[in-house]
Amino acid sequence: xxxxxxxxxxxxxxxxxxxxxxxxxxxxxxxxxxxxxxxxxxxxxxxxxxxxxxxxxxxxxxxxxxxxxxxxxxxxxxxxxxxxxxxxxxxxxxxxxxxxxxxxxxxxxxxxxxxxxxxxxxxxxxxxxxxxxxxxxxxxxxxxxxxx
Amino acid sequence: xxxxxxxxxxxxxxxxxxxxxxxxxxxxxxxxxxxxxxxxxxxxxxxxxxxxxxxxxxxxxxxxxxxxxxxxxxxxxxxxxxxxxxxxxxxxxxxxxxxxxxxxxxxxxxxxxxxxxxxxxxxxxxxxxxxxxxxxxxxxxxxxxxxx
Amino acid sequence: xxxxxxxxxxxxxxxxxxxxxxxxxxxxxxxxxxxxxxxxxxxxxxxxxxxxxxxxxxxxxxxxxxxxxxxxxxxxxxxxxxxxxxxxxxxxxxxxxxxxxxxxxxxxxxxxxxxxxxxxxxxxxxxxxxxxxxxxxxxxxxxxxxxx
Amino acid sequence: xxxxxxxxxxxxxxxxxxxxxxxxxxxxxxxxxxxxxxxxxxxxxxxxxxxxxxxxxxxxxxxxxxxxxxxxxxxxxxxxxxxxxxxxxxxxxxxxxxxxxxxxxxxxxxxxxxxxxxxxxxxxxxxxxxxxxxxxxxxxxxxxxxxx
Numbered sequence: 001x002x003x004x005x006x007x008x009x010x011x012x013x014x015x016x017x018x019x020x021x022x023x024x025x026x027x028x029x030x031x032x033x034x035x036x037x038x039x040x041x042x043x044x045x046x047x048x049x050x051x052x053x054x055x056x057x058x059x060x061x062x063x064x065x066x067x068x069x070x071x072x073x074x075x076x077x078x079x080x081x082x083x084x085x086x087x088x089x090x091x092x093x094x095x096x097x098x099x100x101x102x103x104x105x106x107x108x109x110x111x112x113x114x115x116x117x118x119x120x121x122x123x124x125x126x127x128x129x130x131x132x133x134x135x136x137x138x139x140x141x142x143x144x145x146x147x148x
Numbered sequence: 149x150x151x152x153x154x155x156x157x158x159x160x161x162x163x164x165x166x167x168x169x170x171x172x173x174x175x176x177x178x179x180x181x182x183x184x185x186x187x188x189x190x191x192x193x194x195x196x197x198x199x200x201x202x203x204x205x206x207x208x209x210x211x212x213x214x215x216x217x218x219x220x221x222x223x224x225x226x227x228x229x230x231x232x233x234x235x236x237x238x239x240x241x242x243x244x245x246x247x248x249x250x251x252x253x254x255x256x257x258x259x260x261x262x263x264x265x266x267x268x269x270x271x272x273x274x275x276x277x278x279x280x281x282x283x284x285x286x287x288x289x290x291x292x293x294x295x296x
Numbered sequence: 297x298x299x300x301x302x303x304x305x306x307x308x309x310x311x312x313x314x315x316x317x318x319x320x321x322x323x324x325x326x327x328x329x330x331x332x333x334x335x336x337x338x339x340x341x342x343x344x345x346x347x348x349x350x351x352x353x354x355x356x357x358x359x360x361x362x363x364x365x366x367x368x369x370x371x372x373x374x375x376x377x378x379x380x381x382x383x384x385x386x387x388x389x390x391x392x393x394x395x396x397x398x399x400x401x402x403x404x405x406x407x408x409x410x411x412x413x414x415x416x417x418x419x420x421x422x423x424x425x426x427x428x429x430x431x432x433x434x435x436x437x438x439x440x441x442x443x444x
Numbered sequence: 445x446x447x448x449x450x451x452x453x454x455x456x457x458x459x460x461x462x463x464x465x466x467x468x469x470x471x472x473x474x475x476x477x478x479x480x481x482x483x484x485x486x487x488x489x490x491x492x493x494x495x496x497x498x499x500x501x502x503x504x505x506x507x508x509x510x511x512x513x514x515x516x517x518x519x520x521x522x523x524x525x526x527x528x529x530x531x532x533x534x535x536x537x538x539x540x541x542x543x544x545x546x547x548x549x550x551x552x553x554x555x556x557x558x559x560x561x562x563x564x565x566x567x568x569x570x571x572x573x574x575x576x577x578x579x580x581x582x583x584x585x586x587x588x589x590x591x592x
Contacts, residue, residue: 003517021340023336023339023340023343024176024177024182024339024343024353025176025182025184025335025336025339026336027176027177028172028173028175028176028177029172029175029176029177029179029180029229029230029505030510030512031177032177034172034173035483035513035516036173036480036481036483036484036487037480039321039479039480039483040319040320040321040322040480043319043320043321043480044317044319047319047320047379056379057320057378057379058378058379061378061473066474068474068520068523069479069520070519070520071517071518071519071520072479072516072517072518072520073447073515073516073517073518074515074516074517075514075515076512076513076514076515076516079512079571081177082177082353082354082357083343083352083353083354127523151369169488171484171487171488171491172487172491172501173483173484173487174484177357178362178364183335183365183368184332184333184335184336184339185332187331187332187335187469188332188467188468188469188470191332191467191468191469192465192467195467195468195527204527205468205526205527206526206527209325209526214326216326216372216375217331217372218371218372219369219370219371219372220331220368220369220370220372221299221367221368221369221370222367222368222369223366223367224364224365224366224367224368227364227423230501230502230505231491231500231501231502275375320472320473320478321472321478321480323472323473324468324469324471324472324473325468325471325472325473325475325476325525325526327473328473330468330469332469377473378473
């Protein structure tokens with residue numbers, strides 16, 4: 001696995017936060033949010049983070065760049081329920097010329113609910129690996145510095 | 149609405165059947181299958197039906213034809229639960245040069261669980277309407293003859 | 297089908313509106329939003345509508361009432377794309393003692409993208425039909441008056 | 445993270461396999477299967493694995509035991525496409541009295557497409573941790589012996 005970063009459980013360690021609300025469709029017969037539904041939460045937060053940087057993902061795609069997910073890891077701490085307001089805290093946790101990783105902390109109120117890491121590669125529209133955009137690698141701390 | 153056909157609750161009225169099993173991910177906090185999860189069931193059955201006709205949907209797409217859903221209506225009779233084996237009965241219920249409709253009956257054992265109708269249009273890869281393939285219109289009963 | 301109401305394409309005919317944004321996870325290989333993803337959009341708008349009436353759905357569920365979907369019909373007018381901001385316009389379109397129907401218009405900017413109707417029944421926690429809450433039936437126009 | 449096992453890319457290292465087919469609804473606008481859709485694939489394979497052991501998950505749930513996902517990690521090697529037939533190879537990769545982990549390899553033909561690990565805890569119906577069933581811990585290799 002290329003995940004090299006361990007997500008913190010402290011919101012202060014994350015420079016960006018996106019709030020969303022749990023849909024009923026995302027719950028399962030255990031009465032809580034299904035574990036697969038967390039990945040679209042991370043994605044939604046990622047998209048808002050890119051927008052906040054002035055690089056909306058829809059524009060990147062029009063320019064011919066896709067950010068494929070090459071790895072995803074989620075640690076489920078306490079279940080989420082229907083109608084919960086969830087804060088997805090996000091940090092760019094390292095980049096190489098070809099991949100970057102993002103760390104996440106999900107909280108409701110002050111309570112940690114889940115942590116996650118996703119690793120992404122830049123692809124051309126035809127699916128070939130390509131270099132990450134300059135603005136992204138320049139933003140990112142070196143991956144080695146990622147970790148306590 | 150262009151749906152002109154009322155689905156029967158008798159499996160014998162359907163020439164094709166596809167069996168699938170309910171995933172846990174498809175349930176919701178009511179303990180039953182979420183209503184949105186039925187549409188992928190219909191789609192899965194449609195794909196198997198096209199395969200059974202010798203026209204796999206993946207091949208149609210490679211030839212540049214998409215079947216967009218222009219309408220969908222589902223009537224939920226009795227809830228489905230995790231691990232249920234569901235028979236999706238299917239009938240081509242009418243076609244015009246530009247659209248066709250498909251009727252569905254979902255059963256578990258002999259018990260009706262839902263009925264549905266979807267209406268489809270043929271599109272080119274760039275999203276423009278195009279004529280339905282000949283083999284499809286020739287297969288289909290005229291829409292007027294659909295059902296009392 | 298019990299749907300007795302035809303949804304208008306004019307936002308002014310809808311007293312409530314909820315805005316959401318298309319997730320990448322909701323798109324499909326045609327490059328647009330998958331038709332099944334519309335149902336959770338309607339549900340999200342319904343939940344916000346109930347909240348705006350002072351009756352959050354999460355509270356109704358705690359009191360032991362579920363609103364099961366007994367019918368859903370969607371008419372797809374023009375596809376939605378990733379990152380679109382979608383306004384889901386909503387109207388309570390009729391109620392009987394046991395069921396109510398809701399009409400929807402989805403727009404981006406001023407452009408209609410889809411219309412829909414869902415029909416709901418009130419259930420107890422154990423899945424038995426029960427009467428709709430008074431506040432709901434008193435709010436609702438009689439179904440016959442729904443719409444031409 | 446509690447994942448202690450690294451999944452092999454050799455089908456022979458997995459004693460169980462479940463085949464499924466990619467639904468169109470599971471693809472996204474990149475033209476391939478969305479990364480969140482893999483988790484329900486793993487779950488479907490897990491459910492079939494438990495059935496093959498004579499312990500269908502639906503029965504376990506009726507007896508009051510849930511297997512909550514406490515961690516999930518997926519490594520995406522090569523994208524899956526609509527209509528692909530996917531073999532989900534599965535191995536019980538270790539257990540403690542309270543949790544067990546399962547390793548997965550997804551292949552199409554002989555080609556590896558993804559690997560994954562999920563970690564599970566046994567919960568009572570009210571969500572409290574409970575001991576794993578005896579048949580499960582006795583089946584499982586000790587976690588230390590999992591894999592180099």
